[in-house]
Amino acid sequence: MVKNISLVFLFLLSSLLSVSAQAENKPVYTIGIVPQFEIRHTRKIWNPILSEIEKSTGIKLKLVGSPTIPDFEDEINSGRFDFAYMNPYHMLLAHKSQGYTPLVRDNGRQLYGILVVRNNSELKSVKELDGKKIAFPAPNALGASLLIRADLANKYKIEIKPVYVKTHSSVYLNVVVKQTTAGGGVQKTLKQQRDNIKGALRIIYQTPKVSPHPLAAHPRVAKKIREKIQHTLMKLGESKVGQSLLLKIPMKKIGSASLDDYKPLEKLNLQKFYVK
Amino acid sequence: MSSNTASIKFGIRSKLFLPLIIGQTAIICIILFIWQPSQLNKAKAEFITEQTKVLKSLNSSIIQNILSNDLSSLHSILENSLKIHDTEWVHIKLTNSENKQLYPIFDNKVNVTDTVLEIKLSLEENDESFGQLILLTDWQLTRKSQTENINRITILLIILLGVIAALSFILQTKWIYTPITELKNITSQFANGKYETNLPGITKDEIGSLTKSIENMRNKIQLSMSELVDKEKMQRAILESAPDAIITIDRKGIIKSFNPGAENIFQYKANQVIGNNIKMLMPNEIARFHDHYLESFEATNQSRVISVSRELFGKRNDGSQFPIELTINAKIIDDEYLFTGILRDITERKKVEKLKDEFISTVSHELRTPLTAIKGSLDLITKGFNLNLPDEASTMLEVANRNVDRLLTLINDILDVSKLESGEIDFKLDDIKVLPFLNECIELNQEYAKKYNTDFVCTHQHEDITLNADKDRLIQVMSNLLSNAAKYSPENISVEIFTDVINGNLRVSVKDYGPGIPEEFQASLFQKFTQSSSGDTRQVGGTGLGLSISKTIIEKLGGSIGFNTIKGKETTFYFELPIVNAA
Numbered sequence: 001m002v003k004n005i006s007l008v009f010l011f012l013l014s015s016l017l018s019v020s021a022q023a024e025n026k027p028v029y030t031i032g033i034v035p036q037f038e039i040r041h042t043r044k045i046w047n048p049i050l051s052e053i054e055k056s057t058g059i060k061l062k063l064v065g066s067p068t069i070p071d072f073e074d075e076i077n078s079g080r081f082d083f084a085y086m087n088p089y090h091m092l093l094a095h096k097s098q099g100y101t102p103l104v105r106d107n108g109r110q111l112y113g114i115l116v117v118r119n120n121s122e123l124k125s126v127k128e129l130d131g132k133k134i135a136f137p138a139p140n141a142l143g144a145s146l147l148i149r150a151d152l153a154n155k156y157k158i159e160i161k162p163v164y165v166k167t168h169s170s171v172y173l174n175v176v177v178k179q180t181t182a183g184g185g186v187q188k189t190l191k192q193q194r195d196n197i198k199g200a201l202r203i204i205y206q207t208p209k210v211s212p213h214p215l216a217a218h219p220r221v222a223k224k225i226r227e228k229i230q231h232t233l234m235k236l237g238e239s240k241v242g243q244s245l246l247l248k249i250p251m252k253k254i255g256s257a258s259l260d261d262y263k264p265l266e267k268l269n270l271q272k273f274y275v276k
Numbered sequence: 277m278s279s280n281t282a283s284i285k286f287g288i289r290s291k292l293f294l295p296l297i298i299g300q301t302a303i304i305c306i307i308l309f310i311w312q313p314s315q316l317n318k319a320k321a322e323f324i325t326e327q328t329k330v331l332k333s334l335n336s337s338i339i340q341n342i343l344s345n346d347l348s349s350l351h352s353i354l355e356n357s358l359k360i361h362d363t364e365w366v367h368i369k370l371t372n373s374e375n376k377q378l379y380p381i382f383d384n385k386v387n388v389t390d391t392v393l394e395i396k397l398s399l400e401e402n403d404e405s406f407g408q409l410i411l412l413t414d415w416q417l418t419r420k421s422q423t424e425n426i427n428r429i430t431i432l433l434i435i436l437l438g439v440i441a442a443l444s445f446i447l448q449t450k451w452i453y454t455p456i457t458e459l460k461n462i463t464s465q466f467a468n469g470k471y472e473t474n475l476p477g478i479t480k481d482e483i484g485s486l487t488k489s490i491e492n493m494r495n496k497i498q499l500s501m502s503e504l505v506d507k508e509k510m511q512r513a514i515l516e517s518a519p520d521a522i523i524t525i526d527r528k529g530i531i532k533s534f535n536p537g538a539e540n541i542f543q544y545k546a547n548q549v550i551g552n553n554i555k556m557l558m559p560n561e562i563a564r565f566h567d568h569y570l571e572s573f574e575a576t577n578q579s580r581v582i583s584v585s586r587e588l589f590g591k592r593n594d595g596s597q598f599p600i601e602l603t604i605n606a607k608i609i610d611d612e613y614l615f616t617g618i619l620r621d622i623t624e625r626k627k628v629e630k631l632k633d634e635f636i637s638t639v640s641h642e643l644r645t646p647l648t649a650i651k652g653s654l655d656l657i658t659k660g661f662n663l664n665l666p667d668e669a670s671t672m673l674e675v676a677n678r679n680v681d682r683l684l685t686l687i688n689d690i691l692d693v694s695k696l697e698s699g700e701i702d703f704k705l706d707d708i709k710v711l712p713f714l715n716e717c718i719e720l721n722q723e724y725a726k727k728y729n730t731d732f733v734c735t736h737q738h739e740d741i742t743l744n745a746d747k748d749r750l751i752q753v754m755s756n757l758l759s760n761a762a763k764y765s766p767e768n769i770s771v772e773i774f775t776d777v778i779n780g781n782l783r784v785s786v787k788d789y790g791p792g793i794p795e796e797f798q799a800s801l802f803q804k805f806t807q808s809s810s811g812d813t814r815q816v817g818g819t820g821l822g823l824s825i826s827k828t829i830i831e832k833l834g835g836s837i838g839f840n841t842i843k844g845k846e847t848t849f850y851f852e853l854p855i856v857n858a859a
Contacts, residue, residue: 135345163345164345165344165345165346165347165348166344166345166346166348166349167346167348167349168348169347169348169351170345170346170347170348170349170350173347173348173350173351173381174345174347176381177347177376177377177378177381178376179345179347179376179378196381196382197381200381200382
């Protein structure tokens with residue numbers, strides 16, 4: 001019900017915007033951001049970048065927030081956004097449903113999941129985790145959950161008892177306080193933990209690396225506009241100010257992205273582990 | 277004087293102030309040892325309640341995070357709480373329902389001081405337990421601020437108590453101590469005779485009543501004093517104008533007062549005798565017994581001379597002796613015996629008495645000689661000449677003879693009295709054996725008994741008792757007592773003679789069962805010319821001198837005479853004389 005109301009609201013809003021754009025003879029494009037952070041935080045990161053794009057190209061981009069990840073996924077699947085920043089698994093889904101294509105991604109790093117256990121754990125191999133409780137932040141977190149669960153099932157053929165604990169920090173804490181035997185996370189969040197927690201954990205497994213989150217465009221957006229946006233963003237990555245703005249996304253080193261970058265994911269058969 | 281200025285050791289001000297001080301000390305003790313700790317405990321309990329409330333506010337979110345396994349949020353909540361309450365919260369520990377410690381991950385060493393309290397909170401929702409929160413919280417700051425508050429209130433209370441004490445002291449001094457001290461000083465002045473001192477104003481309280489009472493008392497004392505002065509003046513006037521000598525002495529015989537009458541009689545000035553012994557006013561033969569009298573009185577409290585009029589001799593300043601009549605009274609004043617002697621110079625009276633006695637003696641002699649001649653003549657006429665006189669003449673001669681006898685007896689008695697009083701009679705003292713003596717007396721008076729239809733019965737049994745006395749004079753005494761008894765005894769009822777030994781004296785008693793002696797005669801019975809019934813003289817006969825003569829004889833023999841009587845029933849006369857030997 002809430003979802004429907006918000007869709008109606010978005011539709012009305014975009015209609016109004018297109019009317020006003022037509023009045024000014026300037027199109028306004030919508031951009032959706034995966035709700036990894038709170039909406040205000042997301043706006044704080046993205047609005048300066050969108051202003052830079054408009055300043056350079058005259059193309060107006062309007063940030064449209066989604067309350068939850070499932071909402072965001074629905075909106076992608078329905079092609080609601082002209083542009084969207086999404087995770088690699090979403091990229092595959094968006095391409096399949098609406099033909100979204102990636103424009104840019106972080107070329108400075110790659111995304112992979114890690115499986116941690118307590119430092120003093122007697123566990124030696126991943127196989128020993130069969131039947132054990134393993135903490136994950138959420139079912140559909142790509143690196144910290146989907147990649148790991150897919151590998152454990154596909155590669156190690158073991159069954160585990162997943163415990164979803166909302167955040168990466170909770171994953172690590174659950175492991176340290178022995179609530180779970182192991183936990184899924186990513187390198188970056190593990191590094192962010194306090195030393196005593198980091199010191200209490202060791203990585204027992206690391207998933208194969210995948211390309212990180214891309215900014216993708218809907219096929220209805222003219223190629224010229226798509227290229228302009230791609231070019232402008234990559235240009236932004238060359239200046240220090242631009243770099244600092246992009247780092248907040250986070251994109252360490254911006255570069256172009258192609259569908260091929262995300263093809264390896266298809267083999268992992270992630271939809272089997274995706275929880276709707 | 278000493279009682280007025282008795283030293284004050286624990287004054288009224290101290291007494292009034294002491295309960296206040298005790299009360300205030302008790303209040304301070306209660307504040308310090310009961311109220312302060314209780315306030316602190318209350319503050320502690322409130323602190324614990326407050327802290328528990330804060331912990332409880334975390335209850336729901338903690339349970340939610342436990343349920344969702346969101347330890348990160350859980351830790352954030354607890355760490356934030358620790359940060360927010362960092363002035364108090366020292367440590368927090370969270371365990372789940374399986375008693376697994378969820379927070380902190382690593383137990384740090386906690387510095388637990390004596391002000392750190394442990395509060396445990398069971399995490400429960402819908403009767404399901406999700407674990408336990410243990411909070412170590414330091415209430416030092418709260419305690420410090422509470423202690424400061426309590427101390428502030430304590431100081432205020434103590435200051436208040438001090439002010440109350442000071443006010444009480446001032447008011448007690450103003451309202452009680454000062455007026456009482458003033459009254460004390462005024463009454464001290466009254467004690468010293470200064471009655472004119474002004475009294476303070478009369479307040480409407482007990483002290484006012486006291487002042488009023490003191491004022492009334494002063495007025496009454498002043499009135500009594502003036503009455504007393506008047507009385508004393510009057511008494512002094514009486515004392516000074518009295519012709520009799522009035523002398524007071526103490527128990528040692530020291531003269532304390534000596535009135536003008538005494539000065540006149542003894543020819544001494546008061547200042548010459550006051551402070552000296554009374555013996556200076558006595559002839560030596562009396563003076564030498566005086567100390568003995570005083571000692572005896574002090575020892576026994578009894579004296580024969582107290583309140584009895586006696587005739588003695590005094591000694592004037594020039595050494596001359598003179599007869600006095602003395603009455604002594606003893607009074608206890610300030611726990612000391614004080615003897616007052618009232619003396620009268622009876623020199624003149626004695627002279628008159630002597631003249632009278634000499635006159636009586638002379639007249640008696642002169643009367644007796646012709647009476648003896650008349651008696652002899654009458655005896656010859658009636659008995660010697662055998663005259664045949666007509667009956668009428670015989671009767672008249674008998675009357676004349678009887679009256680001559682009476683006159684002779686009277687004159688003989690008067691002469692006896694006169695001789696005894698003037699000391700003309702010499703006593704011939706011999707040892708007298710009492711039993712034969714009494715028998716002889718009875719024999720001699722037997723006829724007399726018959727005359728009155730009575731007889732004498734002697735019950736004396738002590739054969740060996742001997743008296744030393746003039747036998748003839750003692751017979752005279754016994755004859756007097758026996759004849760009196762026979763005269764007053766009813767007919768056919770015996771007169772009883774018996775003896776008793778009392779304190780080394782022999783008491784000889786003569787008892788009749790006659791009408792007794794009327795009360796009005798008892799006092800003057802041993803005086804001259806006294807009979808129990810004057811109007812009865814003729815009927816009972818006698819001169820009224822017998823008992824006076826008997827008294828004089830017995831006293832000259834060193835004894836005493838007396839009587840007991842019961843009206844309408846009996847009379848016993850007795851005399852006592854010292855027993856020579858009871859061998």
